Amino acid sequence: MEISTKQQQVKTAQSTKRSFGTILKKGLFYLILILGALVMIVPFVWMISTSLKTQGATMVLPPEIIPSDINWGNYMKVTQAFPVLRFLGNSLLVASVSTVGQLILCSMAAYAFARLKFRGRDFLFLLYLATLMVPAQVTMTPQFILMKYLGWINTYEGLILPGMFNAFGTFLLRQFFISIPRELEEAAFIDGASHFRVYWQIILPLAKPALATLTVFAFMQSWNNFLWPLIIVSDSDMMTLPLGLSMLQGRWETDWNLMMAGVVISVLPVLAVYLFAQNYFIQGLTMGGLKE
Amino acid sequence: MVGDKGVKKFLVICLFLLPNFAGFIFFIGIPIFASFGLSFTEWDLISDPSWIGLENYKALLHDEEFKSALVHTLYFIVGYLPLVMTGALAIALILNKKIKGRVFFRAAYFVPVITSWVAVSLIWKWLFNPTYGLINYGLSLIGVAGPAWLQDPTWAMPAIILTSVWKDLGFVMVIYLAGLQGISPTFYEAADMDGASPTQKFRHITLPLLSSTTFFVLIISLINSFQVFDQVMIMTGGGPAGSTSVLVERIYKHAFEYYEMGYASAVSWVLFFIIFIVTVVQMKFQKRWVDYGN
Numbered sequence: 369m370e371i372s373t374k375q376q377q378v379k380t381a382q383s384t385k386r387s388f389g390t391i392l393k394k395g396l397f398y399l400i401l402i403l404g405a406l407v408m409i410v411p412f413v414w415m416i417s418t419s420l421k422t423q424g425a426t427m428v429l430p431p432e433i434i435p436s437d438i439n440w441g442n443y444m445k446v447t448q449a450f451p452v453l454r455f456l457g458n459s460l461l462v463a464s465v466s467t468v469g470q471l472i473l474c475s476m477a478a479y480a481f482a483r484l485k486f487r488g489r490d491f492l493f494l495l496y497l498a499t500l501m502v503p504a505q506v507t508m509t510p511q512f513i514l515m516k517y518l519g520w521i522n523t524y525e526g527l528i529l530p531g532m533f534n535a536f537g538t539f540l541l542r543q544f545f546i547s548i549p550r551e552l553e554e555a556a557f558i559d560g561a562s563h564f565r566v567y568w569q570i571i572l573p574l575a576k577p578a579l580a581t582l583t584v585f586a587f588m589q590s591w592n593n594f595l596w597p598l599i600i601v602s603d604s605d606m607m608t609l610p611l612g613l614s615m616l617q618g619r620w621e622t623d624w625n626l627m628m629a630g631v632v633i634s635v636l637p638v639l640a641v642y643l644f645a646q647n648y649f650i651q652g653l654t655m656g657g658l659k660e
Numbered sequence: 661m662v663g664d665k666g667v668k669k670f671l672v673i674c675l676f677l678l679p680n681f682a683g684f685i686f687f688i689g690i691p692i693f694a695s696f697g698l699s700f701t702e703w704d705l706i707s708d709p710s711w712i713g714l715e716n717y718k719a720l721l722h723d724e725e726f727k728s729a730l731v732h733t734l735y736f737i738v739g740y741l742p743l744v745m746t747g748a749l750a751i752a753l754i755l756n757k758k759i760k761g762r763v764f765f766r767a768a769y770f771v772p773v774i775t776s777w778v779a780v781s782l783i784w785k786w787l788f789n790p791t792y793g794l795i796n797y798g799l800s801l802i803g804v805a806g807p808a809w810l811q812d813p814t815w816a817m818p819a820i821i822l823t824s825v826w827k828d829l830g831f832v833m834v835i836y837l838a839g840l841q842g843i844s845p846t847f848y849e850a851a852d853m854d855g856a857s858p859t860q861k862f863r864h865i866t867l868p869l870l871s872s873t874t875f876f877v878l879i880i881s882l883i884n885s886f887q888v889f890d891q892v893m894i895m896t897g898g899g900p901a902g903s904t905s906v907l908v909e910r911i912y913k914h915a916f917e918y919y920e921m922g923y924a925s926a927v928s929w930v931l932f933f934i935i936f937i938v939t940v941v942q943m944k945f946q947k948r949w950v951d952y953g954n
Contacts, residue, residue: 397757397759398759400750400751400754401751401754401755401759401761401765404751404765404769405764405765405768407826408769408771408772408830409768409771410794411787411826412771412783414783414786414787414794415783415786418786426792427792428792429792430797431792431794431797473680473683474680476675476676476677476680477676477679477680479676480673480676480677481677484669484672484673484676484677486669486673492681496684499684499689499692501932501935501936501939502692503883503886503887503928503932503935504887505887505908505911505928505931506691506692506695506925506928506929506931506932507691507692507695508911508915509691509695509698509915509921509924509925509928510690510692510694510698510925511691512915512916513705513921514686514687514690514691516705529683529687530687532683532687533680533683533687533688534688535684535688538680563676567676588774592776592778594776594778595889595908595912598893599912599916609776609778610777610778610779611778613776613778613779613782614778614893614894616782617782617894624786624789624792627782628783628786631779631782631783634776634778634779635775635776639771639774639775642771642774643767646767649770649774650766650770653834654831654834654835654838
């Protein structure tokens with residue numbers, strides 16, 4: 369009896385200790401998460417805040433997080449000094465065409481690799497895979513020379529086409545197509561459907577998740593690309609946003625308010641889409657992470 | 661009849677494969693071979709390329725700038741990899757618990773991932789501004805006089821590493837979260853029955869069962885960090901005093917500033933070779949620590 373009460377007491381003591389510990393631990397977890405989230409978000413707040421300051425206000429200590437004198441004029445000034453809207457348009461065009469192109473070209477090749485039987489197919493596919501190992505910097509120099517001979521420097525063809533052909537998309541879609549059961553298409557073939565119809569009306573609709581992944585990945589890849597445009601574009605009318613942004617730097621070494629206004633213009637479109645289609649982005653980019 | 665069928669089959673294969681394959685050969689296949697060939701030549705794009713055999717590779721051995729770029733790249737990797745991997749794992753472990761606002765936190769940590777490197781680099785360049793930047797202001801509040809960061813040869817690389825960790829943390833975190841969600845709760849339930857402590861559970865269940873995810877993260881992060889370029893180009897351009905010059909920055913400068921196409925190609929093949937060796941070594945050693953949970 370006595371012993372059992374003692375046990376009881378010990379147990380209660382332990383459980384209060386434990387629940388106190390759990391609360392402490394939970395609190396610590398939230399503290400870490402919130403601090404971390406602040407570290408993630410504050411730079412963006414600082415970016416927006418600076419973009420609304422006058423140049424003088426950027427050189428004030430302590431720095432103001434909410435500017436006392438809100439100055440929308442920076443955005444006007446940036447768009448006047450640089451064809452920012454043209455950069456935006458170029459980025460949109462290049463990223464969209466490249467993405468649509470990859471969706472079509474990769475899904476067709478993936479269909480051939482997953483569903484058509486022909487001699488040398490597996491060898492060819494292996495060849496595609498092997499190139500995934502080769503870093504872009506290896507092909508960059510000859511690609512530039514190729515563009516030069518084709519007269520594609522400072523053109524949309526030059527910006528779009530070389531990036532449209534990479535083995536990654538074909539690989540991703542082929543893996544997905546292989547996992548689609550064949551029963552559906554067998555019935556369609558018996559009804560006399562062509563390969564093209566099966567591809568278009570059966571395989572593609574079933575492969576929507578993989579296509580969404582490739583869409584996000586290809587679009588982001590192209591939208592954020594800096595090195596390739598840097599190499600083949602020198603004409604400011606042909607610049608994409610990242611390259612155009614890097615030009616602001618040369619012009620306004622110390623006008624951080626103007627530079628941040630430019631950065632805001634480049635960040636907002638993707639951010640807006642991201643907030644609406646968060647899950648697609650996260651899944652797309654994590655799957656795409658196989659090759660970034 | 662049979663011939664007809666064969667022709668038709670051939671046409672179908674062509675229809676599906678040829679558009680992709682032609683572009684692939686033209687834009688990837690030929691450039692790979694061309695780059696290899698170029699690495700044995702000297703070419704400034706104006707005169708004809710001249711064959712110089714292994715001279716470019718020999719010159720690399722005595723190229724101090726190349727050597728220091730290699731050292732800086734390794735410095736970047738050694739600083740960046742452990743930080744981004746442990747940081748991302750820690751956040752993922754916390755987010756994997758029953759936490760309020762999970763979706764919000766995940767979204768917040770992921771925002772830098774979708775932002776372009778150029779934008780991120782400019783924002784952080786401003787944050788690292790020695791006089792008016794938010795970071796040195798923050799440091800001054802706790803009585804620390806911050807360094808000149810990107811203008812200081814000692815602190816420029818750490819600043820680039822921190823920026824890179826900030827940008828990629830959310831990406832690695834999401835991969836770890838997916839890995840954590842793949843671990844069956846029955847393992848933990850069994851461990852609870854045996855009275856295992858949280859540390860024991862982490863060491864003997866979470867870490868081993870997460871090892872295939874860790875392996876994946878390690879491989880892709882390593883490959884990516886050997887190719888570090890955008891942030892260096894924007895934030896420091898390789899300076900100050902060459903203290904942040906990295907391999908890809910060397911390739912870019914040799915090819916497109918000095919117009920040494922052959923030499924640039926040679927450096928790019930060395931980069932490929934390093935990445936290849938590191939990946940193969942990882943693949944070989946994975947058996948020792950990666951658990952695929954047969």
